[in-house]
Amino acid sequence: MKFLNPVYKRELKQTARMYRxxxxxxxxNVFLALFGLFSFYITFGKGNEYYNKLHYEDILTIYGIITxxxxxxxxxxxxxxxxxxxxxxxxxxxxDILLTTRLTPFQIILGKLLSxxxxxxxxxxxxxxxxxxxxxxxxxxxLDLAKFLLFLIIxxxxxxxxxxxxxxxxxxxxxxxVCSYFAMLVLVFLSLLLVIGVGILSLLNExxxxxxxxxxxxxCGKAIGNFIYILLLNPIISFFSMLKDQIGxxxxxxxxxxxxxxxxxxxxxxxxxISLILQLIVxxxxxxxxxxxxxxxx
Amino acid sequence: xxxxxxxxxxxxxxxxxxxxxxxxxxxxxxxxxxxxxxxxTTTMKIIAGLISPDSGSxxxxxxxxxxxxxxxxxxxxxxxxxxxxxxxxxxxEYMEFYLDIYGYYGKAxxxxxxxxxxxxxxxxxxxxxxxxxxxxxKQRLCLxxxxxxxxxxxxxxxxxxxxxxxxxxxxxxxxxxxxxxGKTILISSHILNELxxxxxxxxxxxxxxxxxxxxxxxxxQQQKAANPIQLQLTQGTEEAxxxxxxxxxxxxxxxxxxxxxxxxxxxxEEEAQLLTALIYAGAKVSSFKRDxxxxxxxxxxxxxxxxxxxxxPEELESKVAYEVLKSSL
Numbered sequence: 001m002k003f004l005n006p007v008y009k010r011e012l013k014q015t016a017r018m019y020r021x022x023x024x025x026x027x028x029n030v031f032l033a034l035f036g037l038f039s040f041y042i043t044f045g046k047g048n049e050y051y052n053k054l055h056y057e058d059i060l061t062i063y064g065i066i067t068x069x070x071x072x073x074x075x076x077x078x079x080x081x082x083x084x085x086x087x088x089x090x091x092x093x094x095x096d097i098l099l100t101t102r103l104t105p106f107q108i109i110l111g112k113l114l115s116x117x118x119x120x121x122x123x124x125x126x127x128x129x130x131x132x133x134x135x136x137x138x139x140x141x142x143l144d145l146a147k148f149l150l151f152l153i154i155x156x157x158x159x160x161x162x163x164x165x166x167x168x169x170x171x172x173x174x175x176x177x178v179c180s181y182f183a184m185l186v187l188v189f190l191s192l193l194l195v196i197g198v199g200i201l202s203l204l205n206e207x208x209x210x211x212x213x214x215x216x217x218x219x220c221g222k223a224i225g226n227f228i229y230i231l232l233l234n235p236i237i238s239f240f241s242m243l244k245d246q247i248g249x250x251x252x253x254x255x256x257x258x259x260x261x262x263x264x265x266x267x268x269x270x271x272x273x274i275s276l277i278l279q280l281i282v283x284x285x286x287x288x289x290x291x292x293x294x295x296x297x298x
Numbered sequence: 299x300x301x302x303x304x305x306x307x308x309x310x311x312x313x314x315x316x317x318x319x320x321x322x323x324x325x326x327x328x329x330x331x332x333x334x335x336x337x338x339t340t341t342m343k344i345i346a347g348l349i350s351p352d353s354g355s356x357x358x359x360x361x362x363x364x365x366x367x368x369x370x371x372x373x374x375x376x377x378x379x380x381x382x383x384x385x386x387x388x389x390x391e392y393m394e395f396y397l398d399i400y401g402y403y404g405k406a407x408x409x410x411x412x413x414x415x416x417x418x419x420x421x422x423x424x425x426x427x428x429x430x431x432x433x434x435x436k437q438r439l440c441l442x443x444x445x446x447x448x449x450x451x452x453x454x455x456x457x458x459x460x461x462x463x464x465x466x467x468x469x470x471x472x473x474x475x476x477x478x479x480g481k482t483i484l485i486s487s488h489i490l491n492e493l494x495x496x497x498x499x500x501x502x503x504x505x506x507x508x509x510x511x512x513x514x515x516x517x518x519q520q521q522k523a524a525n526p527i528q529l530q531l532t533q534g535t536e537e538a539x540x541x542x543x544x545x546x547x548x549x550x551x552x553x554x555x556x557x558x559x560x561x562x563x564x565x566x567e568e569e570a571q572l573l574t575a576l577i578y579a580g581a582k583v584s585s586f587k588r589d590x591x592x593x594x595x596x597x598x599x600x601x602x603x604x605x606x607x608x609x610x611p612e613e614l615e616s617k618v619a620y621e622v623l624k625s626s627l
Binding site: 017 | 343346347348349350367370371372374376378380381382383384385386387391395396398399400401440443447
C-alpha cells in the first residue's frame with residue numbers, strides 16, 4: 001500500500017463506503033444476467049421448439065450478445081464515473097488544497113483515473129460468472145475471456161482519460177459529463193458515419209451505381225482508402241475486430257470488416273491490438289493535456 | 299522571509315493587484331487586512347502557487363519562488379478561506395491521506411497525526427466523520443493538515459471566518475503557540491481589530507495596493523498623528539482661536555462652548571510650542587490632548603469603499619464574464 005497513489009487509496013476507501021457501489025454492481029449484473037438468460041432462451045429454447053435440434057455454434061452468438069451488452073454498459077458507465085473526478089473536487093473546494101501539496105497534477109489525475117478503472121474492473125470481474133454461461137456448451141476459451149477483459153480495461157482507460165480531460169477543462173461536472181458523452185458519440189458513431197460517408201460520396205461519382213450499391217460495404221472499402229484508419233480509434237470497431245478474431249469471419253459482426261479491403265493486410269490481421277495500442281497512446285495524450293491544464297501556473 | 303515586489307494581477311479589465319509590494323520577516327505573525335475584494339485572497343493564492351501573477355517577483359528566503367513551485371510546496375502551508383472536506387472519511391483518515399502525500403506511513407503517520415490533532419484539540423474527534431464536524435472544527439482540522447510538512451510560512455486566508463467566539467479564541471491561541479515555535483504566519487481578515495490583538499505586524503490592502511505596513515505600535519502612532527486635538531479652555535477662547543487660525547499646521551478648527559477641536563499635523567515638539575503660544579496669547583488651558591481614536595476608524599479612513607468591495611476573485615471573474623457578455627449584446 002505504501003507505493004500506491006494517495007489519491008487512489010483515498011478514493012477506494014470512499015467508494016467502498018458508498019451505498020452506490022453495491023447497488024451499481026447489483027444492477028449491472030442483474031441487467032447483464034437478464035440479457036444473457038433471454039438470449040439463451042431465444043437461441044436454444046425457441047430453436048428447440050421449431051427445429052427440434054440444438055445448434056451448438058449458436059453459443060458464439062450468445063457470447064457476442066452478452067459481451068456486446070457489457071461493452072455498451074461500459075461505454076455508458078465510464079464517462080458517468082469519471083467526468084466528475086476533477087470538476088467534483090473543484091466543486092467541493094478540495095482541489096486548491098490538493099494542488100498546494102507535494103502531489104503533481106499528473107499524480108492527481110492518475111489517482112482519479114485508477115479509481116474509476118478499479119470500479120470498472122470490479123464490475124467486469126463480478127460479471128464473469130454470467131459470461132461463463134457460454135462455457136457451459138464450449139467454443140469459448142479462457143484466452144478469449146482474458147482478451148475480452150483486457151479490451152474492457154483498455155476501453156475504460158481510453159474513455160476515462162477523455163472524460164478526465166473534460167473534467168479538468170470544464171468547471172462544472174454537468175458540463176464535463178455532457179462533453180464526455182458527446183466525445184464518446186463522436187468516437188463511436190460519427191467516426192463510423194464519416195468513414196462510410198466518405199465511401200458513399202466517392203461511389204456517387206462512379207457510373208454504375210446500382211452495381212456498387214449491391215455490394216455497398218465491399219465497394220466502400222476501396223473508395224474509403226486511408227480514411228479507414230480513423231476507425232482504429234473507434235472502440236466499437238475494436239470490439240467487432242475482437243469478435244472477428246474470436247468467433248470468426250462470416251458472422252454478422254464481421255461484416256464491417258468487409259470494408260477493410262482498402263487497408264494493408266498487416267493492419268487487417270492485427271486490427272484489434274493496433275487499435276488498443278493506439279487508444280492507449282491517445283489516452284496518454286489526453287492525460288498529459290489534462291495535467292497541463294490542472295497545473296495552476298499554466 | 300517573504301518578499302513580494304510589484305505584483306500585478308488582473309482578471310480581464312479588472313485590476314486585482316496593482317504594483318503590490320509587501321515583506322514579511324521571519325517569525326512575524328503578520329496580519330493582512332483589507333475590505334472584501336481588496337485583493338487579499340488573490341495575493342495569498344499567488345503566494346501559495348495557485349495563481350500566477352501577470353508580472354512582479356516573489357522571494358522566499360531570498361530565492362525566486364515564482365520559478366520554483368517545489369520550493370513553495372515545501373516551505374508554505376496554505377489554508378484557503380473556503381474549503382470542502384471529503385465525504386465518508388474519518389478525521390484520522392483525512393489526516394492519513396495528507397500524511398501519505400508527504401510520505402508518512404504506518405506508525406510514523408499515526409504519531410504525527412496524533413501530535414497535530416492534539417495541537418488543534420481534535421484528538422477526541424478522530425473517529426468522527428469529517429463532514430459531521432462543526433465549521434470551527436473543520437477549520438482546526440485544516441490547520442492541522444497545513445502543518446503536516448512542517449512549513450516555515452503559514453498562509454492562512456481568513457481562518458476564523460464563520461467561527462464562534464470560543465473557536466476564534468482557540469484558533470488564536472494555537473496561532474500564538476505556532477508563532478512562539480518560530481513559524482512565520484501570514485493571516486488575512488477584513489476586520490482590523492481582530493488581527494490587532496493577535497498580530498505583531500499589519501499590512502493594509504485596498505484596491506490591490508498595500509497602503510500601510512508596520513508594527514501595531516507604528517500604525518497606532520501614525521493613526522494618532524492624524525487624529526484631532528481637543529482643547530478645553532476656562533477663559534480666552536477668542537485669543538486661542540486667533541492663534542490657531544494663524545498657525546500653519548492647524549486646520550479644521552471647530553469651537554463650541556469653551557472647547558476647540560482642530561487637526562494638527564505637527565509632531566510632539568510642535569504641539570508643545572503651540573501650547574506655549576496659546577498660554578502666552580492669554581488662553582487659560584485646562585486640557586490639551588490628542589484624540590486616541592481606534593484602529594477601526596483608521597481602517598475605515600484608509601480603505602475606500604469600492605464597487606467591487608464584496609467580491610472574491612471567483613466572483614470578480616464572473617462579473618468580468620458578465621460585463622463581457624453585456625458589452626457584446
